[in-house]
Amino acid sequence: MFILKLALLALPLATGVLSHGRISTSNRYPSTDRYPAARSSHHRKSKSHHSRKYKKPSNSYFGPGQYLIENVATGTALDLYLGNPGPDTTINAYAPTITNEHQIWHIVAADANKQVLIINSATGAIASCPTEANENGLLQLTGGEVAIDGNALFTLISNSDKSVQFQNVADPDLCLDVQDSSVNDGTPIICYPCHPDVGENQNWNLVPAGSDSSEEL
Known part of the structure; x- marks a missing residue:
């Protein structure tokens, strides 16, 4: 009976330690919910039609x-x-x-x-x-x-x-x-x-x- 009481008293302490461990782990490795995948495309440069260079004729002939x-x-x-x-x-x-x-x-x-x-x-x-x-x-x-x-x-x-x-x-x-x-x-x-x-x-x-x-x- 004495042993059972000790076990019951120790249970909250163990639970707190495990909970603390999980918090510590999440601080070291942040959840991906804070960095949604969509943000990875934020820095991509969009291709605009304005970036196309005008192709100049190879000579002074512009066609018939x-x-x-x-x-x-x-x-x-x-x-x-x-x-x-x-x-x-x-x-x-x-x-x-x-x-x-x-x-x-x-x-x-x-x-x-x-x-x-x-x-x-x-x-x-x-x-x-x-x-x-x-x-x-x-x-x-x-x-x-x-x-x-x-x-x-x-x-x-x-x-x-x-x-x-x-x-x-x-x-x-x-x-x-x-x-x-x-x-x-x-x-x-x-x-x-x-x-x-x-x-x-x-x-x-x-x-x-x-x-x-x-x-x-």
């Missing part, structure tokens, strides 16, 4: 549309002589004037391989490399009503400075070139052996002239 075609070396532009629709009107280099219709050209996509036609906006004359040299021994670019073939098609080649080269499709060794890099008005635009690493007289900046930029052949 109207452009002034300006030479990097000389600052002069492709000009259809006197705005004559042809046939065989010479195309020369003149000081650029964005309001001069002789100098505004539709660059029209011909296929998916960056091949384009260069068509004068005012006359519809199509720029084309001739198959034979003229009396001056030059393959001078001309404009007129021509067959849509490799002589009138050009592949756009991108340069690191955002300018482009126009490489003839019929003869890929030929590119549009300002003869002798001359800055003089009336200098012939010729189809000349490509030299991408020498000089800039075959490099062209395409200056948008407004109008429809979605026209395709």
Whole structure:
């Protein structure tokens, strides 16, 4: 009986010790109820559409549309002589004037391989490399009503400075070139052996002239 009384007296003390132990344990290892799982996502950075960077064009060509075609070396532009629709009107280099219709050209996509036609906006004359040299021994670019073939098609080649080269499709060794890099008005635009690493007289900046930029052949 005495032993039973001792056991009953000791029971509250043991219960308190165990309870104290549980409190101590919970202080060392806090309940996850105080740190709900949802809070773990609080510091995540949300992806906003504003963080997307605008992808700039790889060159000065923004797609089919109207452009002034300006030479990097000389600052002069492709000009259809006197705005004559042809046939065989010479195309020369003149000081650029964005309001001069002789100098505004539709660059029209011909296929998916960056091949384009260069068509004068005012006359519809199509720029084309001739198959034979003229009396001056030059393959001078001309404009007129021509067959849509490799002589009138050009592949756009991108340069690191955002300018482009126009490489003839019929003869890929030929590119549009300002003869002798001359800055003089009336200098012939010729189809000349490509030299991408020498000089800039075959490099062209395409200056948008407004109008429809979605026209395709």
